[in-house]
Amino acid sequence: MSTTLAPHATLTASDRCDRCGAQAYLRVRLPAGGELLFCAHHAKQHEDSLKKVAVEIQDERNKLTSITNAPPSEER
Template sequence: MTGALAPTKPLTALDRCDRCGAQAYIRAILPVGGELLFCAHHGRQHVAALRAKGAEIQDESARLHETSPSASGKR
């Protein structure tokens, strides 16, 4: 992030992909204002073009690979 924009809040399970409605993990903040939300799949398809047009990208798709203690079944 360049620091020109206010910090963005983390994406939650309530944030949905603008293309398919799945949980959003990528936010594109457009230089003209507004934002687009994408699941990891659609984000990969569109992020390069959006970045080339000056969009700031918040990519939280690494969270898909995180495991929690409860997810592994061990305590």
């Protein structure tokens, strides 16, 4: 490995949504240096506004679909 950036820590069960306390699947880094955590529900709800302010969004919602029995994709 050369001088690549350190990978982000994976979100875990101890990472909780700032809004409702559910397990977080989205980590949003803010320009000021802080970060916000959102569950899948609130990630979707705030996604548009987050994209405007975030310097980086770590989206691990794909982990959800591998755990739950999500129905087949909405569009084929």
